[in-house]
Amino acid sequence: MRRVLVANRGEIAVRVVRACFDEGLESVVAVSEVDRDSLAARMADGVVQIGPAAAAESYLRVERIVAAALHAGCDAVHPGYGFLSERPELAEACAENGLVFVGPPGDVMRRSGDKLRAREVADKLGIPTGGGTPGLHSLHEALEAAERLDAYPLLMKASAGGGGRGMTIVRGPEDLRRAFERSRLEAERAFGDGTLYLERFIERARHVEVQVLADAHGSVRHLGERDCSAQRRYQKLIEEAPAVGLADETVAGLRESAVRLAEELGYVGAGTIEFLVDAQRGDFIFLELNARVQVEHPVTEEVTGIDIVREQLRIAAGRPISFAQEDVTISGHAVECRINAEDPGRDFLPSPGRVDVWVAPQGHGIRVDTFLQPGAVVQPHYDSMVAKVITHAASRTEALALMDRALARLRVEGIRTTTDLQRAIVSDERYRSEPIHTRWLEDVFLPGNLHEGQA
Template sequence: MRKVLVANRGEIAVRVIRACFDEGLESVLAVSVADKESLGARMADEVVVIGPSIARESYLSVERIVTAALTTGCDAIHPGYGFLSERPELAAACEENGITFVGPPAAVMRRSGDKLRSREVAHSLGIPTGGGTPALGSLAEAIEAATALDAFPLILKASAGGGGRGMTIIRGVADLERSFETSRHEAEVAFGDGTVYLERYVENARHVEVQILADMHGNVVHLGDRDCSAQRRHQKLIEEAPAIGLPEALSEGVRAAAVALTTELEYVGAGTVEFLVDVVRGDFLFLELNARVQVEHPVTEMVTGIDIVRTQLRIAQGEPLPFTQADVVLTGHSIECRINAEDPRAGFLPNPGRIEEWVVPQGAGIRVDTYVQPGTVIPPFYDSMVAKIIVHGPDRRSALELMGRALAKLRVGGITTTTPLHQAIVTNPEFVDEPITTRWLEERFLPGWETT
C-alpha cells in the first residue's frame, strides 16, 4: 500500500489523512464541490473532485469513488464511516480493480455489514437476538410480519447501515402505516439501500457495544466495551468507555459474543458489535455488527492506547495484529461529546453556515477531532456534526468533571451548536450518579431542560 483514497468528508476524513501521514502513506481526498475548501482538502497530499454537493452523486457513488482512485493512482480506499463504508458493492469494485479496500472483503461484508445476515449468524451461535423479521418489501408485507410476531413494541430498522437512519419504534399497525415508506426512503438516501426489517424493541435498555480488531491471519481481539445510551431519536450524542455498572458475567458475555461472532464471520478489519442490555431482565440482545470504524472510536483509543485507524491500515496491508488479547488493558475512563451544528432549543434544527469564531479546549486528557477552523462553512447537505470533544480521566467522575471544563472553553461563533445541551447533561445528577437507559435523554432529561 502506497497511496490511499479517503472516500469521506468532515472530521473522519481528517482523522484518516492524519493516520496515513503517521503510516508514511500518501493521501488523496475525494471531495464534493461543497468540500473543495475543507480542512481535509488542505491536509491531503492530493484532492480530487468527484461530483456535486448532493451525496448520491458524489460520496454515495461507487463508480465515482473507484474512478477517482484509479485516475489518481491510488492503490487503496479508506471509506471512513457512513456513506459507502458498509456497502459490499464498493468492496467488490475495489477487488475487481486491484484496489485494497480498508475494511472487510466484499463476501465478508455481505455477511456482516448486512444486519439481517449477521443476525442469522448470531442466532446460529446461540447469541440472543430477540427474534425479528426478514427483509420487508412492502407495507402489506410489514403489517403481516408484525401481526405474526404479535410482540409490540417493535423497531423498524435499515439493513444496510446504522446511525439511527431509517429507525422507528412501532407500537402498533398504525405506526407502520405512518412510518414504513418514510423509513425506507431515509435508508435509501443515507445508504443507497432501502431494505428494512422489524425486531423486538427493548423498552428499558442500555446501548452497549464492543470494539473488535481482526487481521487476515485469524486473530480477533476486543478492545473492551462502550456505553452509547445517551441518544435522541436513536442518534448517539455522548459515548463512554468502558461501559460502567455492568455485572461482570454480563460484561464478559457481550465481549465473548462479539469475538465469537466476528470469528465465525471470518471478519477482517475494525468492527463494532452492538448489543442492547435489558436492565429489567439483566440480559442482552445482539443488535448488529457495524463493519467499519465508528464515530465513537476515540474513547476506546483513549482507554487502550491503541490507534484504531492506523491499525486498520496495517491490517489492510496484511500485517498481523501487533498485540494479543492479554496485551489489551483498559485504563481510566473516556467520554466523547458530539458537537453538532443544531439548535437544541429549537427542536434540534440544523444550523449550517460560516463559523466566524472557533476556539477549542486544550489541556491534559483533552482531545478534539474536527474539520473546523475559523471561516469554515458548514454545508446543509450532510451530517451536522462539527467536532467531537473527547476527554480521559482516571475514573468516570474525573472524566465528567474534565468534560464540563472542556465544554466551557469551547467557543463557536456564527452558528448555533449543541454545546449547552452537553454541558447540562454531563453535570446532571442522574447522569453523573448512575447508568442511564436509551430513553433517559428524551423522556427524563429533555422535557425539563427545554423549559428552563
C-alpha cells in the same frame, strides 16, 4: 501500500490523514467542489476533486472514487465512515481495479451489513437476538408476524441500514398500520432497500457496543465495550468507555459474542458489534455489526492506548494485528461529545454557515477531533457533526468533570452548536450518578431542559 485515497470529508478525513502520516503513508483526499479548501485537503499530500457539492454526485459515486484513486496514483482507499464505507460495491470495485480497500472484503460486508443475515449467523452461534421476524415486504406480512410474536411493544427496523432511519416503536396493530409505509419509504430512500423486520422492544435498554479488530490471518481481538445510550431519535450524542455498571458475566458475554461473530463471518478490519442490554434484567441481545470505523472510536483509543485507524491501515496492508488479546488493558474512563451544528432551542434545526471564531479547549486529558478552523464553512449538504471533544481521566466522575470544563472553554462563533446542551447533560446529577437508557435523553432530560427553548 504507500499512497491512500481518503474517500470522505470532515473530521474523519482529518483523522485518516493523520494516521497515514503516522504510518509513513502518503494521503490524497477526495473532495467535492465545496471542500477544496477544507482542513483535510490542506493537510494531505494531494487533493482530487470528485464532483459537485451534492453527495449523490460526489462522495456517493463509486466510479468517481475509484477513478480518483487511480488518477492520483493511490494503491489503497480508506472510506472513513458514512457515505460508501459500508457499500460492498466500493470494496468490490477496488478489488477489480487493483486497489486495497481499507475495510472488509465485499462478500464479508454483504454478510455482515445486512442485519437479517447477521442475525441469522448470531442465532446459529447461540448469541441472543431478541427473537425477531424475517424480512417483511408488506403490511399484511408485518401484521401477521406481529400477531405471531404476540409481544408488543415491538421495534420496526430497516434490514439494510442503521442510524435510526426506518426505525419505529410499535405499541399495537394501529401503530403498525400507520408506521409501516412510512418506514418502508424512508428505508428505500436511505438504503435503496425497503425490507423491514420486527424485534422485541426493550423499554429500558442500554446501547453497548464492542470494538473489534480482525486481520487476514484469522486473528480477532476485542478492545472492550462502549456505552452509547445518550441518544436523540436514535442518533448518538455522547459515548463513554468502558460501559460502567455491567455485571462481570454480562461484560464477558458481550466480548465473547463479538469475537465469535467476527470469527464466524471471516471479518477483516475494524468493526463494531452492537448490543442492547436490558437495564432491568441485565441480559443482552445482538443488534447489528457496523463494518467500518465508528464515530466513537476515540473513547476506545483513549482507554486502551491503541490507535484503531493505524491498525486498520496495517491490517489492510496484510500485516497481523500488532498486539495479543492479553495485551489489551482498560485504563481509566473516556467520554466523547459529538458537537453538531444544530440549534437545540429550535428543535435541533441545522445551523450551517461560516465559522468566524474557533478555539478548541486545551489541557491534559482533552482531545478534539475536528475539521473546523477560523473561516471554515459548515456546509448544508452534509451531516451536521463538526467536532468531537474527548476527555480521559482516572475515573468516570473525573472524566465527566473534565468534559464539563472542556466544553465551557470551547468557543465557536458564526454557527449554533449543541455544546451548551451537552454540557448540561454531562453535569446533570442523574446522568452522573447511574447509567442511563436509550430513552432517557428524550423522555427524561430534554422535556425539562428544552421546553423554554433553552439548552
